[in-house]
Amino acid sequence: MDTAHEVKAPVTVLEWVGGSADGTLRLLDQTLLPERTQYVDCRNVETLWDAIRRLVVRGAPAIGVAAGYGMVLAGQQAADLPALMADLDRAASYLESSRPTAVNLSWAVRRVLDKARAAAAGPTQGVDGLRRLLLDEAHAIHAEDQALCLAIGRYAEPLVRRCAGVLTHCNAGALATAGIGTATAGLYLAHAAGHRFCVYCDETRPLLQGSRLTAWELMQAGIDAVVITDSMAAHVLRQGRVQMVITGADRIAANGDAANKIGTYSLALAARAHNVPFYVAAPYSTFDLSIADGSEIPIEERGGEEITHGFGRATAPAGVKTYCPAFDVTPANLITAIITDRGVIQPVGEREVRGVIG
Numbered sequence: 001m002d003t004a005h006e007v008k009a010p011v012t013v014l015e016w017v018g019g020s021a022d023g024t025l026r027l028l029d030q031t032l033l034p035e036r037t038q039y040v041d042c043r044n045v046e047t048l049w050d051a052i053r054r055l056v057v058r059g060a061p062a063i064g065v066a067a068g069y070g071m072v073l074a075g076q077q078a079a080d081l082p083a084l085m086a087d088l089d090r091a092a093s094y095l096e097s098s099r100p101t102a103v104n105l106s107w108a109v110r111r112v113l114d115k116a117r118a119a120a121a122g123p124t125q126g127v128d129g130l131r132r133l134l135l136d137e138a139h140a141i142h143a144e145d146q147a148l149c150l151a152i153g154r155y156a157e158p159l160v161r162r163c164a165g166v167l168t169h170c171n172a173g174a175l176a177t178a179g180i181g182t183a184t185a186g187l188y189l190a191h192a193a194g195h196r197f198c199v200y201c202d203e204t205r206p207l208l209q210g211s212r213l214t215a216w217e218l219m220q221a222g223i224d225a226v227v228i229t230d231s232m233a234a235h236v237l238r239q240g241r242v243q244m245v246i247t248g249a250d251r252i253a254a255n256g257d258a259a260n261k262i263g264t265y266s267l268a269l270a271a272r273a274h275n276v277p278f279y280v281a282a283p284y285s286t287f288d289l290s291i292a293d294g295s296e297i298p299i300e301e302r303g304g305e306e307i308t309h310g311f312g313r314a315t316a317p318a319g320v321k322t323y324c325p326a327f328d329v330t331p332a333n334l335i336t337a338i339i340t341d342r343g344v345i346q347p348v349g350e351r352e353v354r355g356v357i358g
């Protein structure tokens with residue numbers, strides 16, 4: 001029986017409110033979870049830039065969907081077509097600068113920009129017509145992301161059904177997408193189909209997306225979630241508590257090297273050492289086939305206070321030096337398979353990546 005229709009995201013992550021000329025982008029403030037469910041309204045590109053930077057909205061696909069709507073915000077001020085196109089050009093580069101690693105961000109803004117350029121070069125439709133078109137394209141990206149999550153889930157579900165325990169890192173769940181997540185999609189579908197299993201959620205230092213977000217959303221769905229600190233993962237693997245590891249990705253190079261939240265690489269190494277399959281789940285929009293391998297992926301560095309003052313109190317001596325890369329790259333040879341909306345890439349190598357993604 002297909003139970004996919006019963007699976008819904010536990011909360012609305014983002015939504016457009018209003019029309020193309022005066023609407024706003026409403027974002028769930030993920031910095032406040034799990035304590036509070038509160039929304040912020042973005043009325044201009046600057047507010048959205050700040051929200052992306054501060055991780056109010058985060059996770060590669062959700063950032064992409066939000067940035068698509070950001071282009072609609074960027075088009076609300078101009079009085080004529082040339083001014084509107086200039087605003088869009090500026091907004092695209094500006095939004096791209098908010099977070100460098102997740103390629104879904106530039107994928108989405110470029111998609112909306114290309115649509116606008118093509119329309120502006122065609123029969124005259126005026127600023128109002130172009131604004132409507134921007135919103136249509138942003139809505140299309142939003143709806144497509146929901147479908148991509150479901151497609152990934154259909155490929156991942158049979159793998160989850162074989163497991164009594166699954167380990168995941170960071171949040172590649174509903175909160176990171178417009179749908180039921182990437183790494184979590186197969187978990188939701190397997191659970192809805194009656195399979196019972198336990199999900200170990202790496203806490204994910206320093207900002208705790210695993211415990212604050214993944215454990216929270218899995219519990220909303222009634223899935224058995226267990227929070228561990230990142231440093232416990234190797235022990236959990238050696239104990240045989242999990243039969244697969246699955247994570248998301250922020251950018252995947254042509255050879256299958258995959259960037260994801262810092263700590264993913266060490267998890268993949270530990271999984272290999274214990275012969276546990278390590279899967280990456282991601283939509284086609286997370287692939288960057290313009291780069292040969294992971295060495296070309298830009299890695300975001302964040303402020304050291306995320307390490308020294310996480311959640312309100314000093315946990316390191318005042319004035320200490322820090323190094324805070326937000327992502328790392330897992331080499332393709334540690335990845336058992338990449339589960340995409342277009343099929344499963346296995347083994348992971350350039351020929352196979354191009355064969356599935358194009």
Ligand code: MRU
Pocket residue numbers: 055058059060061102169170171172173176177181182183209247248249250260261262326
């Ligand atoms: O810094 P974040 O919270 O945006 O990092 C998110 C991740 O690393 C996710 O695993 C990735 O974006 C995939 S989300 C489906």
